[in-house]
Amino acid sequence: MAKRDYYEVLGADRGASADELKKAYRKKAKELHPDRNSDNPNAESQFKEANEAYEVLKDADKKAAYDRYGHAAFEGGMGGGQRQGGNGDFSSAFSDVFEDLFGDFMGGGAQRGGRQRASRGSDLRYNLRISLEDAFVGLQKAITVPTSVSCNSCDGSGAEGGAEPQTCPTCSGMGKVRAQQGFFTVERTCPTCSGVGQIIKNPCRTCGGSGREEKERSLSVNIPAGVETGTRIRLSGEGEAGLRGGPSGDLYIFIEVAEHELFQRDGIDLFCRVPVSMATAAIGGDVEVPTIDGGRSRVKVPAGSQSGRQMRLRAKGMPALRGGGTGDMFIELAVETPVNLTSKQKELLREFEKLSEENNPLLTSFFSKVKSFWADMKN
Numbered sequence: 001m002a003k004r005d006y007y008e009v010l011g012a013d014r015g016a017s018a019d020e021l022k023k024a025y026r027k028k029a030k031e032l033h034p035d036r037n038s039d040n041p042n043a044e045s046q047f048k049e050a051n052e053a054y055e056v057l058k059d060a061d062k063k064a065a066y067d068r069y070g071h072a073a074f075e076g077g078m079g080g081g082q083r084q085g086g087n088g089d090f091s092s093a094f095s096d097v098f099e100d101l102f103g104d105f106m107g108g109g110a111q112r113g114g115r116q117r118a119s120r121g122s123d124l125r126y127n128l129r130i131s132l133e134d135a136f137v138g139l140q141k142a143i144t145v146p147t148s149v150s151c152n153s154c155d156g157s158g159a160e161g162g163a164e165p166q167t168c169p170t171c172s173g174m175g176k177v178r179a180q181q182g183f184f185t186v187e188r189t190c191p192t193c194s195g196v197g198q199i200i201k202n203p204c205r206t207c208g209g210s211g212r213e214e215k216e217r218s219l220s221v222n223i224p225a226g227v228e229t230g231t232r233i234r235l236s237g238e239g240e241a242g243l244r245g246g247p248s249g250d251l252y253i254f255i256e257v258a259e260h261e262l263f264q265r266d267g268i269d270l271f272c273r274v275p276v277s278m279a280t281a282a283i284g285g286d287v288e289v290p291t292i293d294g295g296r297s298r299v300k301v302p303a304g305s306q307s308g309r310q311m312r313l314r315a316k317g318m319p320a321l322r323g324g325g326t327g328d329m330f331i332e333l334a335v336e337t338p339v340n341l342t343s344k345q346k347e348l349l350r351e352f353e354k355l356s357e358e359n360n361p362l363l364t365s366f367f368s369k370v371k372s373f374w375a376d377m378k379n
Contacts, residue, residue, distance in 0.1 A: 006053035121240035138225035154204035226321035268327030
């Protein structure tokens with residue numbers, strides 16, 4: 001089978017410069033690397049084909065010979081008798097762009113020149129439980145957070161006396177070591193510095209070389225009005241201290257609003273169940289209800305109200321977290337049936353029941369049906 005044109009293999013023009021050829025090869029190597037194409041049986045052969053093409057075209061003399069004679073330049077003794085083909089060692093071609101591709105193939109973990117020395121600290125979570133009244137008005141809350149802070153003894157460097165760490169002699173500060181395994185070059189975390197790129201000969205006695213120590217910190221948190229369960233507040237830079245002087249993580253405050261004995265919350269609206277006497281529900285009247293701001297409101301109960309009836313108090317609910325007004329408060333009536341009646345009360349209720357049959361069509365109809373039912377049962 002005839003070989004494809006090397007420029008065609010790389011997807012480059014014949015007049016491409018060395019940088020353009022390298023860029024084209026990098027794109028092909030990234031696209032065809034076998035580690036990223038486990039489901040493509042042709043990926044390895046195509047990857048080797050791209051390596052072969054770049055091995056020739058990256059060399060100025062070989063490129064000139066290929067441009068003049070094509071593939072024949074490396075067959076039958078031409079071009080110094082050096083044969084280029086699928087059996088050649090093309091690991092050198094891949095090594096030319098290995099640094100560029102390493103982050104893509106290995107997950108972006110490559111660090112050069114000891115840049116792994118300092119790493120960002122972890123984010124922390126703090127659960128804060130507040131009352132519904134606090135959520136209504138907002139508050140300034142003092143909290144104590146156990147966390148890692150920068151070591152005072154070594155100023156976060158991890159070295160005794162604050163001395164600067166030294167470049168790792170094994171990896172020369174790369175944090176990685178390479179090993180050639182046949183066609184591929186494999187990089188692993190340096191065993192001497194554990195990927196940091198630097199070593200500490202005299203670790204700090206206080207922090208053991210980590211550059212941070214465990215302490216409790218007191219912080220003041222601003223809880224805005226209108227928060228609800230699940231609200232998250234971020235305190236930038238108040239998380240765990242970074243490793244060896246790295247930036248600190250963030251602290252996230254997760255709010256939980258405790259259940260209230262009188263009010264139930266639904267977003268910015270509040271619901272309150274209010275008991276009323278049977279007499280008030282029947283003839284109407286006023287009832288005094290509490291509000292979340294600590295005040296009281298008088299609500300007019302219409303005559304003939306039944307249990308479950310709702311009435312609205314506008315703008316007596318919770319404030320919206322980011323503006324946008326205030327919710328409403330809904331009053332649900334719960335008509336109470338009197339208990340432990342006196343003889344006089346029972347007598348009055350019996351009289352009331354007799355009178356009710358005369359002016360209550362529903363009761364009249366019901367009792368009429370009951371009498372008819374009993375008469376049918378006797379017959």
